[in-house]
Amino acid sequence: MKKSFGQNLLVNNFFLEKIISAVNLKPDDIVVEIGSGSGLLTVLMAKQVKKVFAVEVERDILKKLKYNTNQNKLTNIEIIENSFLKIDLAGLSDTPFKVIGNIPYNLTSKILIKLFGEPGSPAGHLKYLKDIFLMVQLEVAERLAAQPDTKAYSPLTILVQYFSDPAILFKVPQTAFMPAPKVESAFVHLKVKPNLQNIDDPVLLKKVIKTAFQQRRKKIINSLEKLYSSKELITQRLKELNLDHNLRAENLNFEDFLRISDSL
Numbered sequence: 001m002k003k004s005f006g007q008n009l010l011v012n013n014f015f016l017e018k019i020i021s022a023v024n025l026k027p028d029d030i031v032v033e034i035g036s037g038s039g040l041l042t043v044l045m046a047k048q049v050k051k052v053f054a055v056e057v058e059r060d061i062l063k064k065l066k067y068n069t070n071q072n073k074l075t076n077i078e079i080i081e082n083s084f085l086k087i088d089l090a091g092l093s094d095t096p097f098k099v100i101g102n103i104p105y106n107l108t109s110k111i112l113i114k115l116f117g118e119p120g121s122p123a124g125h126l127k128y129l130k131d132i133f134l135m136v137q138l139e140v141a142e143r144l145a146a147q148p149d150t151k152a153y154s155p156l157t158i159l160v161q162y163f164s165d166p167a168i169l170f171k172v173p174q175t176a177f178m179p180a181p182k183v184e185s186a187f188v189h190l191k192v193k194p195n196l197q198n199i200d201d202p203v204l205l206k207k208v209i210k211t212a213f214q215q216r217r218k219k220i221i222n223s224l225e226k227l228y229s230s231k232e233l234i235t236q237r238l239k240e241l242n243l244d245h246n247l248r249a250e251n252l253n254f255e256d257f258l259r260i261s262d263s264l
Contacts, residue, residue: 007058009037010102010135012176016041019187022169023100023133025049030093034084034101034111034134037061039068039077045100046074053092055080055101085114089125096128102135105181109156116163120202132164132190141168141186153250155213162197162254164190197258205261212249212257220252220260221245228264237263 010016019041025031029049036042036054038061046052046069054069054077056062062081069077080087085107103111115132117123136144139152144166146152160166169187174180199205212223220243224234238245241259243252252260 007035007037007061007104008102008177008179008181009040009061010172010176011040011178012172015172015176015187016044018170019100019133020044020048022187022189023098023131030095030097032089032092032097032099034099034103036065036079037102038064041100041102042077043068043072043074046072046077050076052077053080054078055082055084055087057081057083085110089114089123089129093125093128096130098131098133099129100133105137105140105183108134108136108140112156112160116159118202119159119162119196119205120199122163122196126163126192129192132192133169133187134190135172135185135187137181138171138184138186141188144168144188144190148251148253150250155209158209158254158257160190164192166190197254199258200262204264205258208261208264209249209257212252216249218248219245220247220249223249224260234264 025045025048027050030051031045031049032053032055033042033045034055036056039054042052042054042065054065056065056079065079069079099115115123115129117126142152143154143156144160145168146157167189169189172185172187174184207227211226212220215223221231221234221238225231228234235245237260241263243256
């Protein structure tokens with residue numbers, strides 16, 4: 001296996017079956033699987049759904065994936081030999097679909113942006129995407145589901161929670177994978193929100209969030225000085241919004257950041 005892809009294949013039958021139970025598959029479901037690997041999960045899903053688009057880029061693993069598909073005589077699996085980051089999801093399905101994947105952990109942020117888009121500029125396929133189930137690094141899973149006032153709360157938290165309601169379903173030990181990763185993993189569910197909050201100036205909002213978290217222990221009034229040299233203006237805006245100027249980035253939820261951005 002090429003190390004550059006960062007793939008750790010899930011080979012433990014107990015956790016494969018646990019995933020199948022968690023994703024609640026239906027006979028008419030269409031599934032896009034990120035990183036199909038040798039096809040162990042692919043085959044289990046294909047036996048329960050209408051169609052599986054199996055996305056895999058690593059050539060050596062592709063041979064095993066094709067072999068397992070042929071051995072099980074499954075005709076509802078379409079193998080896509082490409083990087084998930086390069087495929088056109090909107091071109092795969094114009095009906096609701098699920099995304100399920102054991103993703104390369106070093107590409108987590110890029111994959112999430114591919115799936116969701118950016119606040120103010122959602123991905124075109126998002127209207128069809130209802131549920132996302134991903135195997136991610138446990139530390140990242142905790143960030144996705146984090147709440148304000150916690151150490152795990154981050155800009156990634158805000159991005160994911162703008163688009164979805166995340167939940168950690170269960171943890172998965174290193175021993176369930178081949179080769180074993182150096183970190184503990186978790187299987188997460190991102191329930192895509194049907195209606196997204198309107199954002200007047202997404203570029204400014206992104207700047208406000210990024211600037212606030214660059215020095216997360218700084219008071220928001222001090223961190224935002226990088227954007228606006230007038231502390232007096234920032235103080236006035238925070239007062240108008242009934243936000244304490246002693247608050248820090250980790251104390252603010254998405255709506256707070258949006259209100260600050262709109263007021264500035």
